[in-house]
Amino acid sequence: MKTCPECGGKFFGRVDKIYCSTICRTAHHNKKKQLEYAKVRKTNSILRRNRNILLNAYLNNGNKIHKKELTYSGFVFNHFTHTLETQRGFIFFVYDCGFLSINDQEYELYLEDEQRMSS
Numbered sequence: 676m677k678t679c680p681e682c683g684g685k686f687f688g689r690v691d692k693i694y695c696s697t698i699c700r701t702a703h704h705n706k707k708k709q710l711e712y713a714k715v716r717k718t719n720s721i722l723r724r725n726r727n728i729l730l731n732a733y734l735n736n737g738n739k740i741h742k743k744e745l746t747y748s749g750f751v752f753n754h755f756t757h758t759l760e761t762q763r764g765f766i767f768f769v770y771d772c773g774f775l776s777i778n779d780q781e782y783e784l785y786l787e788d789e790q791r792m793s794s
């Protein structure tokens with residue numbers, strides 16, 4: 676006799692049979708997928724927020740921003756989509772919006788396809 680991990684029901688079956696039914700196997704699979712997707716959604720929402728913060732920063736302040744302002748806005752520095760190596764260092768991009776550290780406290784902002792946002 677086995678116990679189904681999904682519904683807790685008792686059943687007889689082959690050694691490799693884990694769930695009592697196709698319904699329980701499918702339900703378990705769907706739950707697992709939902710959990711995985713929740714992680715993707717969480718990361719996506721951080722990336723969306725990061726991009727909005729960079730765009731708004733540019734619109735309000737121009738192409739330079741203090742690290743403090745980004746931090747206060749809820750910017751998550753280790754979430755970005757790709758990097759571009761330049762002679763001045765790595766530009767970290769969140770989709771089309773990039774930021775480059777120019778000293779301990781300031782970042783320069785970039786918009787992909789338009790070089791620097793200010794130009």
Ligand SMILES: [Zn+2]
Nearest residue numbers: 679682695699
């Ligand atoms: Zn079951």
